[in-house]
Structures are given as C-alpha cells and as structure tokens.
Amino acid sequence: MIEFMVGGMNAAAKYIIPLLLVGIPLYALSVKKVKVYEVFVEGAKDGFTIAVRIIPYLVAILVAVGMFRASGALDLLLNLLAPVLNLIGFPPENLPLALMRPLSGSGSLGLLTDLVNEYGAESMYAKIGATMFGSSETTFYVLAVYFGSVGITRSRHALAAGLTADAVGALAAVFFCKLLLG
Amino acid sequence: MLNYIWFGMMAISVIAGIFTGNIEAVTEAAINMAKVAVEISIGLIGIMALWLGIMKIAEASGLIRIIARGLNPITVRLFPDVPEDHPAIGSIVLNMAANMLGLGNAATPLGLKAMEELQELNPKKDTATNSMVMFLAINTSSVQLIVPATVVALMGATASQIFLTTILATLASTIAAIVMVKILEKMKRFSVEDAS
Structure with a gap:
C-alpha cells in the first residue's frame, strides 16, 4: 500500500x-x-534582479556556516549535547545530522550518506536520518534567500521559530521511527 | 538576533579552529563559501526567470486569485495582516503546494515572489512583518508530502518505510513552527520596534 x-x-x-x-x-x-x-x-525580467539582490545576504550566511562547519565546533557541540540527548533516547549517531540539517543541505546529505554506508539502509539510524532529512529544510539558507530577496535585515523571531521547529522535527523523527519502525 | 548568531558563529569558529588545529580550514571555508554563495545566486537566475514568467501568466489570467480564494479559510488565520484577495496569498499557496510535492526548483521562485508581494504591505522595509516570519517558518519546517528523490536514491527499497514517518515528522515541525511564531510575535524583544 x-x-x-x-x-x-x-x-x-x-x-x-x-x-x-x-x-x-x-x-x-x-x-x-x-x-x-x-x-x-x-x-x-525580475529573475535577474532578484537573484543578484540575494548575493550579499547569501555570502554573509554561507561564509558563517562554512566557517562553523570547518572549525570542528560542531564536534564540540556534539560532545556537549550527547549525554543530555542520550537520556531521552535520542541516538548519538543521529545527532550530527540533526545539527547539520539547518546549516547545510549538501552537508546533511553527506552525513545521511555516511549513515547509510556505515549501518545500511535497513538500520534504524539510517531510517531516522532519512526522516530527519526529508522533514526539515536548510533554515539558514532559506532565511538568507527569502529575506535577502526583499532587503530585510531585521529578521525578528524568524530564526528562533525556525530553529525550534527544526529541533521539534528532529525529535519527532526519532519518536515516530522508533514507534512505527522499531 | 541574527546579528548575535552571525557574529557568534564566526567567533566560535575561529576559537574552535585554533583549539582543534583547523584554523586553516576555517579560512579556506570562508573564502570558498563566499564564492559558492555567488555561484548559487547566479545559478538561480534562469530558473527564477522561468517561474516568474509563468507566474506572471498565471496572475494575468486570474488563476492565482482563484487558487488564493479556494484556500482562504486557512490563509486568513495564518496571515491575518494580508488582505484576503492580495496576490501574496496566491503566491504563498503555490509555494507551499510546490514544497509539498517536493518541487524545490519551483518553490523558491514562487516563495520569493510571495516575499516581494508581502514587502509591498510592509510599512518598515528593513524589518520582517508577522506574515513574513510565518511564511518563512512554515517554509523552513518543510511541508513535504513526498520523500525527496535524493533520499529515495540513497535508501532504495527502504524509502517506502520512511514515507509515513517523514510526513508525521514534518507535520510536527510545521505545527511547532506555527505555534512558535504566534507566541514569539507577541513578545516585546521581537516586536517591530525593538527587534533586531
């Protein structure tokens, strides 16, 4: 079915x-x-102007995200969060993907590929990872592009709401996979 | 908020880079990503032009208005400060439809069109309105009804198993996004006057 x-x-x-x-x-x-x-x-005709208008916003966001990814700060955050998330049954193997998802589309796809290669597509880690990937968006990128296209710099509660939704999505992915596929 | 997060990410990166010995990689990433950002933007021109052209036809023929009217009961609640028959509603609905069907390429131009139309209603051009934040939050929570093609390719036969979990998780994150936007928009620190 x-x-x-x-x-x-x-x-x-x-x-x-x-x-x-x-x-x-x-x-x-x-x-x-x-x-x-x-x-x-x-x-x-508007295609060109809009695409060009986005450039400075996208440079700002992607440079910060790129530096963050390259610095290894994500691993430090991982070590900090892993014990807490272990308590609620969140598998540490899926944490890198959950943290990467709002930052980078290609980065999180790479991590999902790693999960599939390492544990197999049949594994719970891969299923949770794929659910996380499919149920969320690259929040930082979307924010830069959408707000950038109309010149909005004061984003108010957008990031706070977006990142909360990402966290809820990641937790929901773990919850529903364990409930339905476990 | 973005001021602190943006600076914070770069500052943490440099500090972490020094301690982990990755500082050269941090520099390289900064330079490389600046280039990538431009490539992405330029790469958008063609697809943007295509969909904006088609959208203009849909608008001129009154199709957008018909679609917007059909989903009126939902959109007036989500976007109370947008007039019912405003073209922004039509673009928002089409963007969401494209997202649901996993048509990322079509969704972005439609979303940017919606932003442009929302900006027309915005009295303070550098500050996001409640409707803009709602629209963005729903977009970032990804209302998707099909498993992305990349995931299907990766997961093979297992992809069908995560169909239901993906919909449920995306539903949870979208509801969370809507609730959070509605709660946060009333807080003083996020108000149009005070927020950054």
Whole structure:
C-alpha cells in the first residue's frame, strides 16, 4: 500500500512541472486571451534582479556556516549535547545530522550518506536520518534567500521559530521511527 | 538576533579552529563559501526567470486569485495582516503546494515572489512583518508530502518505510513552527520596534 503510494506520487511528480508549464499558458491563452509570450518575458525580467539582490545576504550566511562547519565546533557541540540527548533516547549517531540539517543541505546529505554506508539502509539510524532529512529544510539558507530577496535585515523571531521547529522535527523523527519502525 | 548568531558563529569558529588545529580550514571555508554563495545566486537566475514568467501568466489570467480564494479559510488565520484577495496569498499557496510535492526548483521562485508581494504591505522595509516570519517558518519546517528523490536514491527499497514517518515528522515541525511564531510575535524583544 505504502510502496504503491510512494511510487504513485513520485511518478506523478514527474509530470507536474511539464503540466504547469503548458497548462497555465493554455488556460491564459484560451480562456482569458492573455498575450502569453509578452507577459512571460515581462515576468521573467525580475529573475535577474532578484537573484543578484540575494548575493550579499547569501555570502554573509554561507561564509558563517562554512566557517562553523570547518572549525570542528560542531564536534564540540556534539560532545556537549550527547549525554543530555542520550537520556531521552535520542541516538548519538543521529545527532550530527540533526545539527547539520539547518546549516547545510549538501552537508546533511553527506552525513545521511555516511549513515547509510556505515549501518545500511535497513538500520534504524539510517531510517531516522532519512526522516530527519526529508522533514526539515536548510533554515539558514532559506532565511538568507527569502529575506535577502526583499532587503530585510531585521529578521525578528524568524530564526528562533525556525530553529525550534527544526529541533521539534528532529525529535519527532526519532519518536515516530522508533514507534512505527522499531 | 541574527546579528548575535552571525557574529557568534564566526567567533566560535575561529576559537574552535585554533583549539582543534583547523584554523586553516576555517579560512579556506570562508573564502570558498563566499564564492559558492555567488555561484548559487547566479545559478538561480534562469530558473527564477522561468517561474516568474509563468507566474506572471498565471496572475494575468486570474488563476492565482482563484487558487488564493479556494484556500482562504486557512490563509486568513495564518496571515491575518494580508488582505484576503492580495496576490501574496496566491503566491504563498503555490509555494507551499510546490514544497509539498517536493518541487524545490519551483518553490523558491514562487516563495520569493510571495516575499516581494508581502514587502509591498510592509510599512518598515528593513524589518520582517508577522506574515513574513510565518511564511518563512512554515517554509523552513518543510511541508513535504513526498520523500525527496535524493533520499529515495540513497535508501532504495527502504524509502517506502520512511514515507509515513517523514510526513508525521514534518507535520510536527510545521505545527511547532506555527505555534512558535504566534507566541514569539507577541513578545516585546521581537516586536517591530525593538527587534533586531
């Protein structure tokens, strides 16, 4: 049943983008007589300005994240947090991924690959890791890109809320994997 | 808050780098990531242009308005300071739909379009509004209904087992995000006047 659903959704996902690319102009052209080519070009012009506007924000965030990752500070944090998390049944093997997930997409994918190679895809560590990876986003990157694109520097409670959600997501991944797959 | 976190990350990195002997790697990472940031931004131009163009057509044909109206009961509660028929709602809904389906490439341009439209309603241009923070928090908590293709490739046959756990975990983090935003937005230290 679940295999069927996953297969079905992944198969459907393949068709969504081409359908949107054709379906939206089709509706606009046939129902509303929109000049689709002209309007497309008009909208597409913004692509360049927005992408360029993000640069300084992304440089600021990615440099800090990159330094943090390279410094080994994550390992220090790991040693600090491991005993506490052990108490609530959070496997220490999954902690690096949980800490990396909000910082770096490629970094956390690398850690997930390590888990699969080390313990096998059938292992609880890999299942928890994959759940964590799939259920969360790269918070720092999203913040830099989304706020950067409109020039927002005062982010207020965004980071606090985002990181709390990441922590809840990581704990939920452990909880549901142990409950349903254990 | 970002001021302290940003500086804190760099300061901790340098101190930790000195103690762990990784200081050269820290320097290298800083220089390298500055380059990566530009490459990512420039790489976004094409895909941004494509989706913003399609979005403009969807907007001109009234499709966005139709979609926004359909999900009105949910969006008025999440984004109370955005007028019901504002185009931002349409972009927000489409961004979330793209995220749910795992279409990351489409989700970012749609999200940035939504941010631009939310910014039109913002009286203080350098400070995030409640709606912007809500939108961002929902995005970072990743409302995803399918297992990412990269994970499927990695996990092979086991991928189907984590389908349900991924949805449940993402649901938990999204609810946490919404609740946290609603609680924190009322706190003085995060208010539009005082926050950084």
